[in-house]
Amino acid sequence: MRKISVWKRPRILILVLAAAGIFLTFQFFSLKALFYTQKRSSQASYVKENERMENFIEEFNDEDSMRIHPSEAHGVKHLSIVPRGVHIDDMHLYKAVQQGHHKTQKMFRCVKTENLLPYSWLNDDYCDCEDGSDEPGTAACPNGRFYCAQQLPDQTAVSLPSSRVNDGICDCCDGSDEWAGRAPPKSMRHKGKNIVLQAPCRNHCDTIAKISKENNQIRKLGKRLKTKYVQAAESLWDKEKYGPAGVFYKLSKSCFPHKALQYNFNVCPFQSVTQEHFPTERWTLGRKSSWKQKSHGQFLLEMSGGDAVNCPEGRPRQSLILFLCGINDRVVELREDQRCEYVIKFATPAAC
Template sequence: MVLFKEVLLPKCNESGGSSGYLPLALIMQYHIVVAVAICSAVFVDSRKIRGISLAYRKFYKEKKTFLCLDGSKIIPFDQVNDDYCDCLDGSDEPGTAACLNGRFYCTNLGFRPCYIQSSRVNDGICDCCDGSDEHDKRTRCPNTCRNLGQQERAALEAEMRAVDDGMHLKRQLIKEGVSMWQEKQNQLKDLQRILSGLQTKLEAHRKRKLEADAHQAKVMGVLKSPGDGAGGKTAARIFGQLDINKDGSLTVDEVQAGVVNLQDDRSLTEEEVTALLGGPGPADLFRFQQTLWRSLQAAKKVKIKADLRGDLGPPNEGPATRAAPSAARQGEANLKEMEEALETTRAEIGNLEKVLSTDYGSSREFLYLQGQCFQLVVYEYTYSLCPFSHVTQKSSTGAEVSLGKWRYWAGPQEHPYSRMEFEDGAPCWQGPPRTTLVTLTCGTETALKRVREPTKCQYIMELWTPSACEQQREARRRGVHSEL
């Protein structure tokens, strides 16, 4: 069993530093308490309490026995830090290298306390900035804690100033985001009104085209009949000549004005015209071809007046036969133009609706990234990040590969807007589709700063942006609290 839950402290790196930051005031306050506790416990052999943090001092008080911190064993107290590992958890040798799983506590007054592996104790390398890990005096370690603390405080102050500058920029971006959002909303409303008007006009154009097609079919019907050819075109010409008022149909009066009796050039009676047209009522071009035109062609009883006969070769189309196809073609062109305008407007509305449906942060602070792309050259590759769209990798040969398309925000629940996930990129050779995770970091400029591929076909990018500054500051505060 474990008798005491460890207080988390940073681990030292190779130069005696550690990950994370602590304000200098907290460091000094912490070590004043440590110094008082050490002075009040002068009766304890300093060798016995070496490598022990303040939180664990109560377990190493001078007494006859020592209970291993995992509760697995009781040993005589004089076996603590005797350079022989008795406890399974290594808790009896915090100040020596006897236990492979042991840890040594660096007090590091003036800097940050931290743990190192016990194997580094007295190994000839100064791991603690106060040199306490090399207590056998064979290695002389200068105390660099104060300088490290000053450097860290200066770096932290510079970073916080940058965060404050970033926050100022972020407030401006939020204002611009609100303005851009309203502008896009207005654009959407305008396009929706235009779309409604285009739909109304399109229906009118379709109606006019249908009318033009019907008129063309009425006037030029003979050209679509089995009798199409030079003869049919001649019939259309004669029909156009007889059609005095050019309404696409022949009346009794119009036939009487242009057709006479074959024998004596006598004008035809109403009954004769009605019979020649196959019945009462006006006759269109198709009906004319099937009735009167056949009589004219066979020279049965009737003929065209001499002044209308002309050359019965290829026709010189009259106004009626020319006007119908011309109107139909114009109607078709107008309809096509209107349909293209309608589709273009619908596409613009779809794009705007997609933009407006995207999550740009709690205050739309990331809206300004929409439509922008940021590039970074790493060796022979050029990486391009287009937030809310896609990520690509372009080689020096010009070949471009998709590293993913925008999917969603992927940050933790407390800060969801700290990461962006891009998926479904180009498949790797014998591998999965490429994906990219973008981490947003506070910065006074918007730029793509880092790109790496820790795992095959899985990329990690770092984008600096003022919009992430508040999240960065809150994350730093949480890191400080966790170390305390």
């Protein structure tokens, strides 16, 4: 029995070592095959991603009809690739349509007529679609519309007739409608301040957005202060004389001085408007009140029956008071647009 036991031990050890060698060899080739498979998969994914990006770039590489520009949504700027003159919400209407053998030719489908034409004809300054949709960024189509590249947050989208594209006048706050940068002819150029902005244009959208935000804050505060003006007219029987619910009645109990140039003015809404040049002249610029408009947020009060001395054809002086939303009662501006005709901008919470 001892001889058999001694003889078997080396055989068992050899079998164990052989099994271990086979197992390790199998593991080595398995790991090598797995690494090779993962490498090929990674390479295939990389190639596929490259092809996708190349197709994407190829689709939007026409610089004459496409451009990268800032757009605003919820007050945050971001970059979007859209055709010139197209609102970002209509981008889906301007995706290339694949046509031809193997679908290699890129086409554009007219928005309304659905006619197909080469995508390179988009914004080429020639009107091909009957609906004008192939020229959103030029003045080629008489019935087209151009959307400004940068839109202000929380406001209606700004667009203009295509005839006003590259006409030398800055209609869009970012100047995107004057993308050619051509100034108007000298004979058409405006001179002076506060007339119109002319090409080449500057981007002043941020300034407008800031002012708009401040105006919204003024309106919110003004609406809260407005309740006191409504309460002041609760006991009136002729409330409509002073606007909706008599909201402007409180102003009829006060006068508001204002100085412009060498004159001192005194504006008493619903009572009188006077002008004085100490120590000589004193004129009444209106003493009878009547509403020219008091709806849809527009409040325009006419003060007529003023003095007629030195006025053209002996017409009596008159004043128009335009009430604007503000957080306190004050005369913002007073000007004489025509001889003996005055325009007064008046800020008050009553107009909020």
